[in-house]
Amino acid sequence: MIKWIAWLLLSCIALAASAQEQRSLNFLVLSYSPDVTTVLRYHNLVNELAEKLPNYQLNLKVVGSDSLEEQVDHDQYDLMLLDPVHYLRLRSSGSLSGALLSLRRSNDGQTTSLMGGVIFTRKQNQHIRLDNLYQYPVAASAPEFLENYLAQIYELKSLGLHIPSEAALVQYDDAEQVVRSVLEGEQETGFVRTGVLERMAREGKISLENVRILNQQYLAGYPFLISTRIYPEWALVAQAQVDSEIAREIAATLLGVSLTGEEALNYGIYGFMPALDYLPVENTLKELSIAPYEARTLGWIDFLKSYAVYFILANIIAVSLIFLSWNTYRQNQHLARLVRKEKQAQVMLARSNQQLDALLSSSPTVIYSLDSEHFNLKFISSNCFNLYHKAADEIKKTRNWWQKSIHDDDITRVLANFRQWRVDGFVGTLIMTYRLLRDNDWIWIEDRLQALRNDEGEVTLLVGAHSDVSDRHLNEEQLELWASVFANAREGIAITNPAGDILDVNSAFSRITGYSRYEIIGQNPRILNSGRQSKEFYREMWRQIVGAGFWEGEIWNKRKDESIYALNLTVVAVKDTEGRVSHYISLFSDITRQKRNEEQLEHIAYFDALTGLPNRTNLTNSLAIQISYSAQYGSKFALAFLDLDGFKEVNDTFGHDTGDLLLVDVAQRMRDTLGQGSTVARFGGDEFVLLLPIIENMIEVEQKLERLLVALAEPFRVSGATLHISASIGVTYYPQNRVIEADQLIRQADQAMYQAKISGRNRLKSFDLSQEDSLIEQHRFYEELQHAYASQQFSLYYQPKVNMRTREVIGYEALIRWLHPTRGVLAPAAFLPAMTNQPLELEVGHWVIKTALEQIEAWQKQGSLQAISVNLAGYQLQQPNFMSELQEIILGFSPEVVHSLELEILETSAIEDLAIVSGVIDACKDMGIKVSLDDFGTGYSTLSHLKELSVDMLKIDHGFVRDMLDDQNNLAIIKGVVGFADAFSLEVIAEGVETHEHAKRLLELGCELGQGYFISRPMPAHRVLEWYDEWTQDSDERKECAN
Incomplete structure (x- = not known):
């Protein structure tokens, strides 16, 4: 199928330029399983589009995913048709422009540029569910493609279910083999892309009645069976070196092409549309750690470069300590000759130590030192208990306490960084952040190490400082989280100051409104006003924001291109520590499609899909309104029940399709005959209910209904056949001399219609009020x-x-x-x-x-x-x-x-x-x-x-x-x-x-x-089993019936 699309695109683009000058362009198409016969199959489509683009000569190359990157590296291609995964993978290398177009597919007259995955099994496999799917082998083809395998795996992961192992994957050459392997009992479950099952059913290869879809999604207007969320279809992209005018010309031409040929019908291909947003694919690949979004760990050096911590005080203290120790040593050598000076030095040393202990005890930073040869702990400040909840002596006595206390996920990285610092000659300050065990919990430590050197530059001591940065780390994680939410949210987000000036927006805001970040910053949200809401609406909105601190509701806004869209909007007032509003945050999502679907559903709910007439629900509402209006203003109306005579024979003779067309013509003829002011509703099947206002008297209504009988008795010409039917009509009137409800009126008219039927059909009968008591009793008994x-x-x-x-x-x-x-x-x-x-x-x-x-x-x-x-x-x-x-x-x-x-x-x-x-x-x-x-x-x-x-x-x-x-x-x-x-x-x-x-x-x-x-x-x-025992031993008289 992909190779057919490749040939289609080749044909479209190769015929796009004028006949006077042809330009050669290299075109590459990615395929699930490339072969020559697949490309040759679509010559008819080339002829169909030959007149569209005559100015370009394309060189086609169809490749599989295993050779795609090699082909791109060695050959120069201008245009490519790629699936979303490989498009994003190549785009990350910087050689591609953005997507020009997205593919459109069709099924039964409906088109879409969205695709997804299907999880299916045989109809009789009722024991297979999503939660036990991992227990069975899974049949799939080309699993490196999103729609064939990855989308289904992500759906299972997002639902928190077990994912089938790689060993459970059974690969087939193409999707049809996957479907056949499941339906023929070779495999229990299968993954295919959307559209495969419908195409095989349309070609008569399978029956959808034998297929059971797992996790089936019901998306309004979506033409295919689907088990996953939806993603954008395959993308047509251009290399960066392709002239933008040529790319636009080709894209514009392809947008105007709608394919209706036999091959296009077989494969569900309809054409192209402007490129969709491939962010959902990016998010899915990130969650699955699929190239080019493989998960990688942020290095401690990269993470800590943005932070500066000063060790000047610690270094001065450590150097002073070393200097005092060295001075004391020299004083001891001259003890005999410098008793007085030694005593003075001891006093000074004791005083310095007291000051140092006092200083360190009040400091949140723990100072320690290591020898430069074996890195054994030489010194640790007495305030270590405050940080580690362990005394200095206990730490010194515990062998390798530091390594034993570091988190298992951090120890390898920390030791590698220390070893590298040693290899580099202990140059500069080594800064590391890691988790350290304290009691039964983990704290985040920032560790800074420096080397002390002698006059010859030799390292004599390593001096370090530990600081508790748990709170800071938590804040940084929260900031990163909020930044990620802001950037990647599907909802549009805007931040304004109290005056209403827009300070920042996310990418979803730009995607929905059409305004780029640079265009909208500094503007007032009034730029989006569509004019559909009144000033009073906005005044009430701000009254609630000021009073309650937020507002939520639905409004209509205007995009940059002047198009109107509906959104679900939430506005929240953010206040500072003094209770004053510092910012307003607006969060909104585009619900235009939802609103359109609601309108369609409302129409479906109240109007007959075949004839377009009001349906039974609509009729019930209209009749209740008419009764209320009549009671209030004293008006009169008639209600007629009409049943077609001979319609069943038409269905039996000519088929239901012809019968449906006949009902459409009957509905139109009734509307034309009764004119405005009258309501015609389809009650069901070949039954209709008519509401007719009474202007002067009942005779006027009866004359109009008699004209309707004559009109419906005229022949109908449907599908080349002349059809003859008639109608039986029963009519009743409102008001009556007793209180009567809508359903009673309908039953009265129905009863009168039945009398018309048994009286010979093709006639009008009025309801006899003397039968009302009988009808009431029937209704009560029912x-x-x-x-x-x-x-x-x-x-x-x-x-x-x-x-x-x-x-x-x-x-x-x-x-x-x-x-x-x-x-x-x-x-x-x-x-x-x-x-x-x-x-x-x-x-x-x-x-x-x-x-x-x-x-x-x-x-x-x-x-x-x-x-x-x-x-x-x-x-x-x-x-x-x-x-x-x-x-x-x-x-x-x-x-x-x-x-x-x-x-x-x-x-x-x-x-x-x-x-x-x-x-x-x-x-x-x-x-x-x-x-x-x-x-x-x-x-x-x-x-x-x-x-x-x-x-x-x-x-x-x-x-x-x-x-x-x-x-x-x-x-x-x-x-x-x-x-x-x-x-x-x-x-x-x-x-x-x-x-x-x-x-x-x-x-x-x-x-x-x-x-x-x-x-x-x-x-x-x-009593049955008891009777059975009696029957087997019953009386002689009954036994005689067997003699």
Whole structure:
């Protein structure tokens, strides 16, 4: 892919100059794995861009990272396309200018100049997480590149997690091999750059459904799967010697090129944009100690050069001490002849020693001396206890006390410095800073050593001084830390004096505002004023700063290029020791993209993405406002519910894409017909809600809606096809003679629309207020059902299914019951119709499946693995996400439990949408779940379509079984179903076996499986195993059904 970009850039730049004069430029492109065939692949792109830049002739060179620096050193290249790591590495040598452009990539119509890393595994590897990733081998290619390996490693490090060892890295030649090695089970995890998975999926090489992304980031508008933070894309750079005019011409030309060719589409390449800031890459490389930012230790000489400490007093004292000792020695030699002078000298010496001890005792600096040959401690001042918490005698008696007390991280450096000073002849003052042990803690010591020499220049003594510099070292570390924060912070920082003059800014300030440090220093922050905030806004801001000492909020400012940007700003007043403001510090971050995203999200939240019409949420708000306005001012309005007739047939015949285009045209035609003042909202699917003001009377509204019916009945021309649909509309009005809420109005209009549907479609019906009481009661009962579900009042009962010939129990059907607190146990017919086609029906349906699985698992633990069948509502079956939700439910159960689950689908549901039901059945069978067709025989079209439904069992409707003994028609239907099942090699079971006669007759017809009251009534789960024991030892009458 990189070599394709290289050829693209070569083509773009080689065609950039005029045809009259060509200039030769050498162009180098870095590639993950260079080869000739990769470059030759992109001749078509060269032809596509040949007319863009005809004046330059380029010599292309594609190299790998292992030979990049050698190529740059030996050959002269003018332009280079480099990844961020190698760009920064070469830039540090000073041979490159700044980046000219940054690469842009695209995916599904979205473009970006940002990249990152992807951490992935197989979909079924649910046990692999970020925190245990280091336990598995990691597949990667070209790990020296940020996007292939380093970004993922940094992400793990920044999260405080274990990093895979170098031994765990398994290198492949390219990213596609990495992906295949993981998906084919050769490796468990892999690292690739963003865009690789999408490209392989687009080319049909993999399916993203088989891939699980670890640490997936969801970035608004970002077109690729990503696991790490984002970094700028590859950079186009020029050597320092390239003429700036040529560089600008080439950059300007490339900025105007957007690539749409087949090769560009395959590799997601879109073009270029102005160079991004590569500071995030620098920070990451510094954290990982990657060249050119390898960690290095600051030498003690470099660190201490900026400090000067004077030893004049210590040197004078030491020299005086030596001189007095030498003088005393001479006096002792002349003792016999100079008794008086010796006594005077002794007095003077004692007096000097007293003064010296007094002086040293009050000094924070410890004076010591070493002999010049073996460097043994000769003298240490008595004030050493104050510094070391050890007496002078104890120190002298401890062998090598000094070396034993220095910190392990400092001792090697200190000894090396001392040895070097000795090699240099003890010239000058040796200054060292290191940590010294005091009690159980470490203090920072500044050690200054000088050599004393005799008249011949020979070193006779080493004199040193120790000073405690712990506080100073701490202050210096804090200053360095704050300086680093100021310089490297991603947020803009500005410091002003009390008058508002800007004293200093950091690089992020310049990057965000466009003003350089030299341009902005001395200016007032008013230069950034966008005019969007009022004077009162700023007055209130300063009132808070003066009163509370800080202000925080969002404002809009203006950059140097006049563009407006949003920022999150914090202003803090800094006060001196006397409580007066000495400075103001402003800290801000650019949130323009966030604000734009919020606007987009707000639009998405309130408008339909397909038609652009207000959505259900928007409608609810608008309707509430309209009701409030009507109540306040006495205005009237109509609310209409519109459902398209024939839209499902369009979807089934022409596909959903055509259906979507039709909905867009329908929305536009409704807007054009109703005109301004009316609101058209998409309620869902092919349903719309209309708000129409009543200017004069209701007839005016009805006439407008009749015109809408006529308009929608006109043919639509979509995707070359002529489509015919119509609409059914229900309308209600506000105000009414009772208090009514928004959702009640919608239900009224919906009910009226339903009446229009059953009356023949393509017509308008007004809501009959006499039906309101019934609707209110339905609504109340539905709310009671919601409360019952939330209060766990629903329970599953189980009815056995047996082989009536062998008495073998083949499973149980789960039947829902409502354990009503006052009405007792209620059968499904008493409450299920009220939740038909409602959200609660879906919630209860999922609960039934999960509860049945839990019961299978519970019986399995008791040593009895039993099959359970559950009924699926047609509304639940037709949900687009039914299979994904079913997979999520069964995820936590063993295969044995899942394979014991059976699903029963109503025959009428299967007929309504044969394609959807057939797909669901096939998917269920792939998961090991059996499917049966319930109430078989009640759908007249089933026999002609049964061959399209790969069900396992047919269930004869209980109505036919119940009346089979008295009604020959029902008996004939049962015979036909049994014969039909036999022809299709399907199992058949009869429900509604209520008597011994029913069982015997069914066996005679060849139907051996049955369920019903004769066998057992539905029972709670705790009664099932007890019933099973009773069934195996049951009465002779029931045993007869097997004879």
